[in-house]
Amino acid sequence: MSGTALVTGATQGTGREAALGLAAKGWRVLIVGADSPTALATVEAIGQETGNRNLMALVADLTSLQAVRQLVGDVHRFAPELSVLVNASGGHYRRRVESADRIEMTLAANFLSAFLLTNLLLDRLKANRPSRIVVASSGAHQAGELDLGDLRLKRRYDGEKAFARAALCNVLFTYTLARHLEGSGVTVNCLEPDPAPIAPPRPGLMTMLFGSRAARTGAGTGGDDEAATARTPVFLAASPSVAGISGYYFAKCRPEKTAPASYDIELGDQLWREASKLTGLG
Secondary structure: OEEEEEEEOOOHHHHHHHHHHHHHHEEEEEEEEOOOOHHHOOOOOOOOOOOOOOOOEEEOOOOOOOHHHHHHHHEEEEEEEOOEEEEEEOOOOOOEOOOOOOHHHHHHHHHHHHHHHHHHHHHHHOOOEEEEEEEOOHHHHHHOOHHHHHHOOOOOOHHHHHHHHHHHHHHHHHHHHHHHHHOOOOOEEEEEEOOOOOOOOOHHHHHHOOOOHHHHOOOOOOOOOHHOOOOOOHHHOOHOOOOOOOOOEEEOEEEEEOOHHHHHHHHHHHHHHHHHHHOOOO
């Protein structure tokens, strides 16, 4: 699988990992950074490391809903054949800060930007199916508590709790979106950023989560020990092993169970409605 991928948060961490890995595989990669110098430097560095010059820098401060919409316009101009979207932008704020849209910054940077960007690019992704969406989350979601009556965290604020809540929102978003996209040819999965070297997957868990068909075909296990060497964002974006697999949380290239609240369908639907209001999605 190859084509055009858009990667947010691509100047560091999980996003850069995804951009680098896809570029190494020969993909055309649109690298999104918060400022022009950093985005351009990342394009140059990845180009030198991989030999792939089919890279483009796009600039957007994704804590701003207006900037997200402007980025969508850029994607429509420069990526008519978009087939992969990797949402990896984010931030961690120890004190409460509001975005330009008067939204608590951790929620804006880690969840709402991905929610709005993904929804606004769904038509483009559907037009180029089979296509994939990858959403970065965190193991911190296990400690996340979601109060839909106070998504802006106006009543109390704790940086760690805000980050955990945003991570939980991304898992709920992924699972809800996967239900919306059933039969569309577009898949969506979320991931925990990779730590150190990746361990081999557990076949028993694969069978339990995906069923015997996926376990036999190697879905999520990477056949040929792919999952033992791949990095999770690249694995989910490009590996044939997970073609057609949607609505799962991956850590170290293998599916993992998530917090009980993440499987609450009604909560996921309520979050979707609230996020639609906050982003003006309608």
